[in-house]
Structures are given as structure tokens and as C-alpha cells.
Amino acid sequence: MNEFTHxxxxxxxxxxxxxEKADTQREATAVGxxxxxxxxxxxxxxxxxxxxxxxxxxxxxxxxxxxxxSGLIPLCHLLNLTHCSVTFTLLPETxxxxxxxxxxxxxxxxxxxxxxxxxxxxxxxxYDMCKAVDRSMEITGIHLVEKSGGKSGRFVYQxxxxxxx
Numbered sequence: 001m002n003e004f005t006h007x008x009x010x011x012x013x014x015x016x017x018x019x020e021k022a023d024t025q026r027e028a029t030a031v032g033x034x035x036x037x038x039x040x041x042x043x044x045x046x047x048x049x050x051x052x053x054x055x056x057x058x059x060x061x062x063x064x065x066x067x068x069x070s071g072l073i074p075l076c077h078l079l080n081l082t083h084c085s086v087t088f089t090l091l092p093e094t095x096x097x098x099x100x101x102x103x104x105x106x107x108x109x110x111x112x113x114x115x116x117x118x119x120x121x122x123x124x125x126x127y128d129m130c131k132a133v134d135r136s137m138e139i140t141g142i143h144l145v146e147k148s149g150g151k152s153g154r155f156v157y158q159x160x161x162x163x164x165x
Contacts, residue, residue, distance in 0.1 A: 006075050015075050018108040026149030029102045030115035032142035033091070034123045040134035041095040044126070051129040055088050058099070058125040062086035065121025066103050066114040073117070077109045084114070086122050099123050100145075112147050 008014045036044070043049050051057075063084045070078040083104035088097055101118030103111040123139045130137060147155045 013075060015077065016109075018077065021108040021151075023106050023108055024149045025104070025106050026109075026111050026147070027102065027104045028110060028112040028115040028147040029100060029145045030112070030119045030143065031098060031100045031145050032119045032123050032139060033096045033098045034126050034137055034139050035094060035096045036130060036137045037134040038095055040130050040137070041090075041092070041097075043133060044097065044130065045090055045092070049129055050132065054126055054129045055097070057129060058122045059086045059088070061125035062099065062101055062118040062122030066101060066118030069114045069117040073113055076113045079105050079107055079109070079111060079114060081105050081111065081114060084118060086118055088122075097123075097126060099126075110147060110150050112144050115147075116142065116144060 005016050006013060044054050047053060063086055065072075066084045066086075067081060070076045081103055084101070086099060086101045088099055090097055099119050099122040101115045101122065103114040103118065105111050119142055120139075123142070127137050127139065143157060144155070145157045
């Protein structure tokens, strides 16, 4: 691909016209992690954070974030999501919480940005709710795991050589 689809012939930003494309079933899954101190991880795991249910709030925030991707990313299309889920996996050996967001729609353009936004907002919410205990938390590894549907078909993430995950 040699040309940027979000620029017109004069180099101006534009939203890609997807009007002529056929509707297809589309799905995307993204993940990311937040690493925290032992004390903070233990509090999240035990549900003892002063601000409340960290993972419950982050789950709802991630779903809201996915639904609002087009309002945050200037050239992103507004999509009618038919499904959005945000789940968490606690990784005690590394003191990390892994967030995963899966989005679906039947439409003319993909749902990758929605899944990536959902994961990002979920992880930022965890940071916000835990920052009183640990301000040095680190959000890492946000990436698309898989996507299906549309002209480009299926994509499955393959880690880059030398990547830690």
C-alpha cells in the first residue's frame, strides 16, 4: 500500500468513503497489560482498593470507551457495535492485569479501533483507581490480537522477533 487512505490528493485529511462497500460481519480482539507493585496487585486481587471494585469499573469503562472510539479518533467511522466484551486476567507472577476487549459489528469498516480503544480505556481506568497506592504502574503491550471480516480478511498477531510477549 503506497498511498495513505486518510489523505486526499492535496494532502488534506479526510474520512475514507466506505459507502460503496458491502456490509460484512466483523470482529476484533485487542489486549494490553498494566504492571503494578506487589501491594497494589494484592489490593486489586483481593478487591480492597479504596475507590471500589477496580475491575468492575474498568470493565464498564472499557465498553464505554469502545463505543466512543469515533469521538476520540478523528477519522474513525462511527460504528453500530453489536457486541463488546472486556475481560481481565490476573497474572500474579508478573504483578500484571491483562485486559482483553472483543468487539463485533455488521458493517462497512472494521472494529479494530474500537477494540484497541476499549482495552486502553480499561487499563487507564485501572491506573486511575489505583494511583493512590502506586503511581509507577506501567501500561504495556496494547495490540490487536485478531480481526476478521471485510476485504482484508483475517489477521492474527504474530509477535515481532525479539519481542518479550
